[in-house]
Amino acid sequence: MHNSIKDSFSNYLMVQYESLNELLPVASVVHIALGAMALVLMHRSREREWNERFAGLIISWMMVMLGIEYVFSTLIDYRVDQLITGEQVAVFATYESIFYSWMTYGESAMSSVLLSMVVILPLIFPFPLIQKESALKICAFFVIFISMVLVPLDIFSKFSHNGALGLLRWIGFFIWIPIYLRFLFGEMLYQEEGARDVSSVTILLLLGVYVQSWVFWLMHLTGLTSVYLSRWRVEDFVAQSFLSSSLDMVAVAIVGTTFIVLFLGETWRAFSKGFGGMNVVLSLVFVVGVIWYLLTLVNYETAESCILTTCQAWDENFIDWYVFTYQVAKFLFVPLIFMFILLNYNMIDTEAKGSQMITRIMVLLLLLVATSSLIEMIQIILPIPEMITSALFAGGVVLFIGWEERIMDQIITKKSSASESLNKLVDLKKIIIEDSEFRFFSISMAAVIGYALLIAILFDSMGMHL
Template sequence: MAGDSSNLLYIGAILSVALGAMSLRIIRKNKDLEWNEALAARIICWMFIGKGIQNAAVANMQDTSVDMWQFYAQLSSGLDNLFTGTIIALALIYPVPLLRSEKQVKIGFTMLFGFLVYVILLEVSGNPYTVFELPGIVYWMAMICWSTMYLKFRLIDPGNSNDSTDNIAIVSGLFLTLLMGHIWMWWPGMVLQSNYFYFFDLAGGPMTSMTWDYMWNASYTICIVTGFMLLGVEIFQYSKGNGSILLYLIIPYFILGAIGYIVYSAPETTVSHTRGTNDTLASIWNLLTSQLHFTVMRPLIAMFVLLKFGLFNINEETKPMAKIMTIILIVVATSAILELIQSIVPINQMISAALLGIIIALGIGWEERSFDSLASNKSNVRVGVGKRWFPNVSISQKTLERLDLVCFIYILVIFLISFIVWQTDMLVTVMLERYAEAGGVG
């Protein structure tokens, strides 16, 4: 299963980087976006460029030599910090800006950038994976910002409700799903206090302290509570005849979570197997659920938001590239799913190739209709909503270009730091020190 996991990560890397880079090119040509939408669109693009490179780093870390793993481990950690920063920045400005003035935007983004630099300094000074990095902060910040927006506009008084208020709630729910969806599939483990929930995604051993592990598990718990909140509100609204696409998106995660509890609680499944590389049912299930969310569902949700809510300016110049992006999404996602099925159920290569061709042909045909529908029926989050929710802030084109430059330079710096960590054996040194402190064998 190690090979299958790596293959899926490579597929996710290609998908994320391709969509992120092509989206960025289209968005840079759109001069008509509101200030927070222009920032949000760029942040989404860099989020997935960084996440794609991180997926490739994790895949290489699983397959590489004894010493080279340090380079990919540090690269993955640094780009995960970029993901944390982009998620928090996005939650602060979109769909409703919580930063209300130019001064607040500058202070907020400066503090966020300072936090990323602070985490880098901790890691290069030989103090990675400590509580000073505030593990899980991304989930807490996203929960506070997007849950507040969701509840405010989803449960708004019917007299003030309109399509835009519904769209604000939907966008908030979509981003919560993008970030937390894989964790929602572990809800039975949290509710029933099963062992697999407490050890599922931890580094394990002396590398992390008990406090670090507690903070990480606490953030996962709040994610599941957030998922239950979304599910409860959507069921309530559906019962009143005001259902939305969120209900149909969220329910499968919780159903898969119930099935996953049976898999992870099986007698032959141990804690180490749930995220290990053993060829077990638990490993296969994790590949089909959590890993598929990381590599396929996240880009799919982001692409939907960019197209549906007007962050793309689809015109005669940009339409061909936008359509290419949707085709890439369909082809790569289809290939990934078929690859997973083939790794579990042996299928003749000729049959597999024929199935892939048929599915892609159907997918491209569906893409024609769905793309035209999304491009021509865009949804708005501002029309009919009080102006007090959307203050006018002056963000120049030069500032937006600087944001692109900062993100690009950050990624280059992370590559350089990762190389230094590898050459100096920094991670190995930290591991030996912490194992020695814990009384382990160095």
């Protein structure tokens, strides 16, 4: 589901939950900072395979776009908070004035641009389906075209066709899952050397793009999710159309099934190759998914209250669970995975001038921000004195400074390259792409972001929907 159990838990009831969206501001800063640094590094990584470098560039831009989207979400959240607490700002005195404003248009515009990026990534990495010298140009034009159509379309339709637009996200499942299975079976049955590099990076890419949906895998697989869709139909400011919500019901089946495929595949592999980090992550998601299913059953009456009687507020602990699973996965785990892909799969050329310093900053920024945010979140739920959390954070800083050294050493010495492994297994066309093409792509993406923001501001200034 494109938005899964969404960020609008408090829309209709105007109820404030302390922990909800607490991570949004941090996430926006982290995504933009990491994305910008990764962009610099990717432009310096001239020695890498074209598709690795291009994929790194796409991921970096995706991080920047996610960051900008979260900036808008943060502003919306801040305004809604003011509305609930009665500190209304004259211009945004009603929920409608917030909802139909440049903030929501900007958020939606960034989401639409991001969709087009999600489409091209599976076509390029780890297995390049487009093997042409003009691959970057094709992809840039594709992103520009899709964005030009989707950005205004989503706003014109008052965001009521998100499920239909989200069809584009499905492409990742239909390309990456066959690639994963191909190289998993290649490794397990035919002992293909290097196949693991391809299958593992594929899992990470899938986790990076879909992990926030996978935490609901069992609900999705069993169709229990429909109780939330029904609730949003009543509760949301804009309800999804019949087509959109019906497509969402197909999407949830895809999300649930693909997770099971990955989980079973990795469990099978663990039996003969041993239990690894990937098993830990997938097992965690598996357990979280099961708990989500059970908690939905527990809160079923609240969930369906909107349909039967009147919308009841969610239990505070249920919201905390949502924040610690869905929002932590979305806001902290996703950048962590993307950074891991960039650093561990040889996409960044750490030998390039000045790259090591930026890489160090990236790693430390990510780890420290993630730790401090999590400690802050725990403090909201558990009444731990600040002295203790400060001490914990200080301990974390010391730990990470030491750990960062190890991570950096590992990046420099132990590199696994999906492209190199793939080249040994498959006959791929040798492609050389000029540096200027990468610059062209980046300029195009900056222009697309500019276009999306301009549309958002212009639509709002002309009083659309009001």
